[in-house]
Amino acid sequence: MDSAKRIAKARLALDRGDIAEASQLLAPFVASADPEALFLASTFGSVDGESDEQFEERSLRFLMKSAELGYAPAxxxxxxxxDLGDLVGKDELKAGYFFECAAKLGYPKAKFEHGRNLYYGSHGFDKKSQLGWQLVQDAANEHVEDAKEFIRNLAPPQRT
Incomplete structure (x- = not known):
């Protein structure tokens, strides 16, 4: 079975809640630093009974490695x-940077977050309402519910 099929099978196992199968399927890909496998493995605890602290350390390490390899969901x-200060210290500038990177790779949820940052001029970005609005619209068109809600609740920026 090729890597894409094994990783897809691991995703299905996770959806079913079968951590042991997912872990077994992902192990060789985690070992070879496959970005998607690292990301998936960052989302669940070990079957070996790691502590919460060990899980959080491993999760962050895998997530950072996956992001370093350019995996947009990571x-x-x-x-x-x-943005939330979860697993790391809260840092809006870093949050904005990571949202921008993922948005540039086409990740819909990141388009919404980065678009919102541009719309309001937050998280270290200058206010660019038109560009921000366009990114939010792109995210809404890609079925990001928060983006659809944002559009329903605000009027588009005035062209200047």
Missing amino acids: LYALGVCY
């Missing part, structure tokens, strides 16, 4: 971590 997830 970049977005790391942005969320920095």
